[in-house]
Amino acid sequence: MKKRIIVAGIGPGSAGDVTPAVLEAVRQADVIIGYKYYFQFIEPYVQAGTECVDTGMLKEKERARHAFEQAEQGKTVCVISSGDAGIYGMAPLIWEMKRERGSDVEIEVLPGISAFQKAASLLGAPIGHDLCIISLSDLMTPWETIERRIRAAAVADFITAVYNPKSNGRYWQLYRLQEIFLQHRDPATPLGFVRQAGRDEQQVTVTTLGEFDPEQVDMFTVVLIGNSQSYIHEGKFITPRGYYREQDNRGAKGIGQEIMIESFRTIEKELRNPDIPLGRKWALLHAIHTTADFDMENILQVDDGAVETLYAGFAGGRIKTIVTDVTMAASGIRKGALQRLGVEVKCYLSDPRVAEMAAEKGITRTQAGIRLAVAEHPDALYVFGNAPTALMELCHQIRLQQAVPAGIVAAPVGFVHVRESKHMVKPFRQIPKLIVEGRKGGSNLAATLVNAILCFNDAEQLKPGRDV
Numbered sequence: 001m002k003k004r005i006i007v008a009g010i011g012p013g014s015a016g017d018v019t020p021a022v023l024e025a026v027r028q029a030d031v032i033i034g035y036k037y038y039f040q041f042i043e044p045y046v047q048a049g050t051e052c053v054d055t056g057m058l059k060e061k062e063r064a065r066h067a068f069e070q071a072e073q074g075k076t077v078c079v080i081s082s083g084d085a086g087i088y089g090m091a092p093l094i095w096e097m098k099r100e101r102g103s104d105v106e107i108e109v110l111p112g113i114s115a116f117q118k119a120a121s122l123l124g125a126p127i128g129h130d131l132c133i134i135s136l137s138d139l140m141t142p143w144e145t146i147e148r149r150i151r152a153a154a155v156a157d158f159i160t161a162v163y164n165p166k167s168n169g170r171y172w173q174l175y176r177l178q179e180i181f182l183q184h185r186d187p188a189t190p191l192g193f194v195r196q197a198g199r200d201e202q203q204v205t206v207t208t209l210g211e212f213d214p215e216q217v218d219m220f221t222v223v224l225i226g227n228s229q230s231y232i233h234e235g236k237f238i239t240p241r242g243y244y245r246e247q248d249n250r251g252a253k254g255i256g257q258e259i260m261i262e263s264f265r266t267i268e269k270e271l272r273n274p275d276i277p278l279g280r281k282w283a284l285l286h287a288i289h290t291t292a293d294f295d296m297e298n299i300l301q302v303d304d305g306a307v308e309t310l311y312a313g314f315a316g317g318r319i320k321t322i323v324t325d326v327t328m329a330a331s332g333i334r335k336g337a338l339q340r341l342g343v344e345v346k347c348y349l350s351d352p353r354v355a356e357m358a359a360e361k362g363i364t365r366t367q368a369g370i371r372l373a374v375a376e377h378p379d380a381l382y383v384f385g386n387a388p389t390a391l392m393e394l395c396h397q398i399r400l401q402q403a404v405p406a407g408i409v410a411a412p413v414g415f416v417h418v419r420e421s422k423h424m425v426k427p428f429r430q431i432p433k434l435i436v437e438g439r440k441g442g443s444n445l446a447a448t449l450v451n452a453i454l455c456f457n458d459a460e461q462l463k464p465g466r467d468v
Contacts, residue, residue, distance in 0.1 A: 003074060003103075004106045004107075005067050005078075005094060006078045006108045006110060007110065008022045008025050008080050008110040008112065009083055010112055011198065012082065013082070013199040014041075014199065021110050025110055026042050026046060026078055027045060027047055028076060030070075031050070031067075032051070032078045032079075033055075033066055034063065034079060034080035034081070035054065035063075035080075036055065038081075041082075042080065051070075053066060061097075063090070065097065068101060068105060071105045072103065079094060082115070083112055084112045084114040085109055085111070086109060087116075094107060115163070115222045116163070120224060123224060123237045124206075125238050125239065126224045126237040127239065128238070130159065130227075131161065132158045132159075132161070133160075134146065134177075136162060136166070136173040136177065147176070151180050154180055154181045154183070157185075157227045160181075162222065162224070165193075165219075166217045166221070167218070167219045181209055181225060185228070186463070187208060187211075188210065188461055189210075189226050189230060190206065190225075190231060191223065192204070192223075193217055193221050194222055206235060206237050208232075256468040257464070257468050261462070268281075268285060268462070272294075277304070277305075278460065279306065279307030280300075280302040282307060283307055284300055285452075285464070286449060287448060287449060289464075290445055291445060298437075301433075301435045303429075306433060306434060307432075309432045311453050313406055314454060315341065319406045321343070321344050321381070322343060322344070323377055324345065324383045324384075325370070325383070325387045325390040325412070326386040329347070329383055330345045330346075332443060332447025332450075332451075333345055333447050333450050334454065334467040335467070336466070336467030337454035340467070343454070348368075348370070351369065351372060354368045354369050354372065357371065357372070364387065364389045366393075367387075367390055367392075367393040370393040374394070378402065380405060381405065381406050381450070382408050383408075383449075383450055384411060384412045384446060385413070385441060385443035386443050388416070388417040388418045391408075391410055391422070391424070395424045395425055395428075398428055407433065407453075408432075408434075409434045409449050410425050410433060410435040410436065411446040413439065413440060
């Protein structure tokens with residue numbers, strides 16, 4: 001006498017989504033057991049004379065126990081679950097009860113198309129990379145555990161499918177999930193949800209994490225949240241697997257930008273005061289990313305609207321030249337951004353006229369370079385990462401009304417005249433300035449502040465590094 005229980009996933013609800021193996025199991029069964037709502041999806045395939053046992057919600061153990069009682073009499077029993085029987089379905093319970101009873105009943109599990117897979121196919125291609133599934137039902141799992149899993153998924157950049165998102169009694173959990181994800185993900189992250197996937201009442205919605213309204217969701221809905229690479233195209237939600245990366249001429253730049261984005265998110269979370277104007281925050285994130293020095297919060301001074309004003313000047317074609325005190329500062333300014341905006345970077349230090357002027361006037365070479373620069377580009381953005389005497393020379397030329405800089409990045413580094421040079425530039429209140437106070441600075445820091453200005457249009461979505 002063969003004792004057998006087949007646990008079958010009948011899919012999300014449409015006839016076309018039931019696998020042939022499951023249909024055959026339904027046809028062969030002596031007894032079919034399941035939640036009464038699901039029988040409507042298999043009714044056409046049930047043979048005459050088959051015993052059907054349906055129960056209400058929250059009767060899972062009762063259904064499992066009845067399945068064993070019938071199977072132990074030598075009947076072939078089919079226990080049905082919606083979606084896949086192994087995903088929040090009956091399969092784990094049947095196996096646990098087999099162990100509890102010490103039963104010799106044979107168990108077979110037939111997979112089905114899960115609700116999140118069906119939802120994904122309707123939304124586009126959102127689950128193309130690493131993903132996880134989280135149920136918000138806390139009937140059998142403590143909320144503290146669920147919240148830890150939510151946070152882990154958000155931090156690890158998993159595509160996340162959300163089951164049991166909301167019910168009459170559980171109204172706030174989905175709001176909390178959204179809150180946690182927004183602490184770690186861009187508000188523009190694609191989000192899709194499907195109600196009654198595969199059924200007559202099916203509704204498909206594509207939106208973003210920030211725009212998502214949990215009130216649109218009920219217990220028949222599956223929610224899918226994208227990762228940092230997901231995007232929306234022609235109304236569909238896509239997560240790339242990465243096949244085009246090898247062919248993309250940006251290649252390693254894409255990887256570099258991913259790392260930079262994650263770094264910026266980490267830095268932002270560790271700021272003591274993140275509630276500052278976007279231009280200042282964007283410059284500050286670049287400065288800390290370059291130096292790994294959170295003291296930048298104290299010493300980086302950015303004039304109100306300076307980053308915004310200077311970016312608008314570059315984007316509008318009003319600022320066409322950047323002058324640096326030394327070649328190292330010039331080399332750190334991203335070439336892609338310069339090409340995109342049509343901006344030229346000049347450093348006069350290697351100009352043959354510099355040595356001659358320095359010797360003749362008894363000044364430093366960097367001072368001589370600034371004098372030449374002012375004569376040819378009086379309205380450039382002036383950038384200092386090394387030489388305080390060069391910054392002091394620019395201040396002198398401004399007072400002589402020879403220079404009218406579009407802006408100044410003042411970040412010379414050292415111990416002699418460094419602080420003083422930075423104080424000297426502050427009275428020019430009409431000139432947009434970014435100043436690294438005190439002794440700290442450097443060419444790399446000066447260059448990164450310029451890069452922050454050139455890519456300010458990426459600040460709102462916190463996506464740095466497109467020119468990396």
